[in-house]
Amino acid sequence: MKRADFFRKDEKDVFAQTRNRLTLFYSAILALFLSVFVALALFVFYIVVSNDQEQTLRLLSDREVGMAERALDGSGGAWREQERRDLSGNQVFYYVTGNEDELIINNDNYEELRELYMDVVEGWETDGIEVKKVEIDIPENDPLFESFTKKEVDLMVLARPVMHGGERIAMLYLAVDNTFYSSVIKWTIAIFAGMTLLFSAIGVLVSRWMSKRALQPVEIAYNLQKEFVSNASHELRTPLSVILSATEALGMESDKSNPFREKMLGTLKHEVKRMSGLITELLALAKSDSEQAAVKLRKEQFDIRPAAEQMVESFTNAIRAKGLSLKLDAPVPIEVVGDRDKLIQLMYILTDNAIKYTPSGGHVEIKLKKQNHKKHDDFLFSVSDTGIGISPEDQKKIFERFYRADKTRSRKEGGYGLGLSIAQSIAETHGGAIKVESTPDRGSVFSVAIPFEAETAQLGKAAEASVKQTVI
Numbered sequence: 001m002k003r004a005d006f007f008r009k010d011e012k013d014v015f016a017q018t019r020n021r022l023t024l025f026y027s028a029i030l031a032l033f034l035s036v037f038v039a040l041a042l043f044v045f046y047i048v049v050s051n052d053q054e055q056t057l058r059l060l061s062d063r064e065v066g067m068a069e070r071a072l073d074g075s076g077g078a079w080r081e082q083e084r085r086d087l088s089g090n091q092v093f094y095y096v097t098g099n100e101d102e103l104i105i106n107n108d109n110y111e112e113l114r115e116l117y118m119d120v121v122e123g124w125e126t127d128g129i130e131v132k133k134v135e136i137d138i139p140e141n142d143p144l145f146e147s148f149t150k151k152e153v154d155l156m157v158l159a160r161p162v163m164h165g166g167e168r169i170a171m172l173y174l175a176v177d178n179t180f181y182s183s184v185i186k187w188t189i190a191i192f193a194g195m196t197l198l199f200s201a202i203g204v205l206v207s208r209w210m211s212k213r214a215l216q217p218v219e220i221a222y223n224l225q226k227e228f229v230s231n232a233s234h235e236l237r238t239p240l241s242v243i244l245s246a247t248e249a250l251g252m253e254s255d256k257s258n259p260f261r262e263k264m265l266g267t268l269k270h271e272v273k274r275m276s277g278l279i280t281e282l283l284a285l286a287k288s289d290s291e292q293a294a295v296k297l298r299k300e301q302f303d304i305r306p307a308a309e310q311m312v313e314s315f316t317n318a319i320r321a322k323g324l325s326l327k328l329d330a331p332v333p334i335e336v337v338g339d340r341d342k343l344i345q346l347m348y349i350l351t352d353n354a355i356k357y358t359p360s361g362g363h364v365e366i367k368l369k370k371q372n373h374k375k376h377d378d379f380l381f382s383v384s385d386t387g388i389g390i391s392p393e394d395q396k397k398i399f400e401r402f403y404r405a406d407k408t409r410s411r412k413e414g415g416y417g418l419g420l421s422i423a424q425s426i427a428e429t430h431g432g433a434i435k436v437e438s439t440p441d442r443g444s445v446f447s448v449a450i451p452f453e454a455e456t457a458q459l460g461k462a463a464e465a466s467v468k469q470t471v472i
Helices: 014-072 077-084 111-121 179-252 259-289 305-314 316-322 340-356 407-413 419-429
Strands: 091-098 103-108 130-137 152-164 167-177 299-303 325-331 335-339 363-372 377-385 433-439 443-452 467-471
Touching: 014 130, 014 152, 014 167, 014 179, 091 111, 091 152, 103 111, 111 130, 111 152, 111 167, 152 179, 179 259, 305 316, 305 325, 305 340, 305 363, 316 340, 335 340, 335 377, 335 443, 340 363, 340 377, 340 419, 340 443, 419 433, 419 443
Parallel strands: 325 363
Antiparallel strands: 091 103, 091 167, 130 152, 152 167, 299 335, 325 467, 363 377, 377 443, 433 443
16 A cells, blocks of 8 residues: 655655645645735736736827827828827837728838738727737748847737717727837746745745654654553563463363353453453554664565465364365465565464454455566465455555454454554565455455565476465
């Protein structure tokens, strides 16, 4: 069950994962806040600049229309006077066209660009004032335009009718150069985007530092609790062993005629064994929590099939008592590399689980297999049963410590909800993974894959590929 970290993968370090999640969460909030702030700031800036330009263009058009209308009351030379007048400020062109689209007045900053300008206003008629932004691309390979250094010109163009006697007699077109303001807006966007990235990076570092400081007291308390569990488990093992030995000794010398005494001794012995089992599981978890757990693995190359056969024999009484059938399916031999004791413990946990939760008349099957790859081999171990099964919701939680899907049934069968957590820890410590497939009331299949590389020279010829089966 792999979990992705934002900065690194370390499935054993819960606090590192929590720090990374908090860092990612707070950094995302900060980045979102900065992005919204920058977007709003840029939007306001763009609206202010555009409105200012448009307002300037409208005021300029009011003056030009007034002059054009006054020219109608004078001689025809008044139109020529309009045409000879210089353009003001960043004004690009000033055109007046008749109702037949004939050009009455033309005044522009570059005569070479007149054709491009006219393409913008051609066929543009309106009863009111209209403003639009256009971009003119100046041809690069045309000798006529080789003197122009700018190949793109951003214009803000206004169109409005020239009225006389309540009728439109002409159309007025004004344009101002908006290239500088467009460039300012683009540079502002680039600068704000860079600042957003910079402050987001700073936010990640600050979030990382704050999450680490916030979790420090919790981490200290957790380590103290872990140390206490480990020490307490060690200290409790000796007195429990003494109590168990004393109980067994009393049982050997017990008076069979006193049923009450026999019952009390049996109960005492049962509870001491349960306590010993719990202590053993707590110690196993305490060791798996250690950062040096992977280093402490005593890896060796060995044949795991004999251990599996011995495990099957040890479950003989439990199988017969419940009326189950148990089958071991494995090739001969299965040479693996790993910690012998831990891998055997892993098989015991999963097999014991299957037997506990399979009702009378059911079937449990154990499969061992080695899968060869180019760079490594995999030890594959699976336990399938026809038991009560696990719901999809519980499958997500069964590897959590002390979690039991059916608490009533779990108390009846025994256990503390630690076995699967220990099994997962053993698999992960070996670099492997454990998964479950289950259907309620139809059974479950627990599968484990442990990768390894042969650490010793290849052994002699493998046995024949025949499959040996042990059935109880």
